[in-house]
Amino acid sequence: MPGMTAELHVLHTPAELTPEWLAAALDSGPIESFSLTKIGTGQMSESTRVEIAYAGEPLGPASVVLKTASTDETSRATGVGLGIYDREVRFYRELAPRIEGPLADCHFAAITGDGSFTIVLEDLAPATQGDQIAGCSVEQARLAMRSLAQLHAPVFSDPQLGATPWLNQGTVLTQALVTQLLDGFVERHGERVGDEHLEARRWGWCTATTGSTTCCSGRRARPARSRSWTGRPSGGAR
Secondary structure, three states: OOOOOOOOOOOOOHHHOOHHHHHHHHOOOOEEEEEEEEEOOOOOEEEEEEEEEEOOOOOOOOEEEEEEEOOOHHHHHHHHHOOHHHHHHHHHHHHHHHOOOOOOOEEEEEEOOOOOEEEEEEOOOOOOOOEOOOEOOHHHHHHHHHHHHHHHHHHOOOHHHHOOHHHOOOOOOOHHHHHHHHHHHHHHHHHHOOHHHHHHHHHOOOOOOOOOOOOOOOOOOOOOOOEOOOOOEOOOOO
């Protein structure tokens, strides 16, 4: 992955991006200028499309996606406190090179001790991600499941990953928390949920241990690392 180097400093906001920094991250030819367009919904990070104009012959991508920490203090504190920023950077630096499945190419990924991070990803436009409210067709679901299998297969039951601390952290999303939030969710969205699903809520969660382990992003509802409906791999934008 060209540009995956720790020598470049981490950008705190897209406003800090310069042509020189971007050219070094992409290992491209000289960049004359670029334009920035905010994309995604940005719950815990900022995603920005960078469209690039090269000084001479184009020797790099026409555009990339830049990810930085959220400028919202609460969102940033959540990303740092739950280790989300750190895990995403480590995923692209340590795991992505082992996975040949549906992943956007990563040109640069780094994080600082205070939680600021920068990730530069392949821009997969015009591909689009799924709409979790509208749902999907059987064919789209089949595509997503096959892509998840491609993502899991290279690291399935890897004992080293099973013992890697940053991949094996507790979650705040417990049965107790879900129980507290469920009534409010049903009050707000109940008319859009089938009776059989409302009935299933009373059964709570169950877990099973098979002895096999795999890597899970915890973001399946929003397929950041699965193939888009166009059949191209979707990026990690959140």
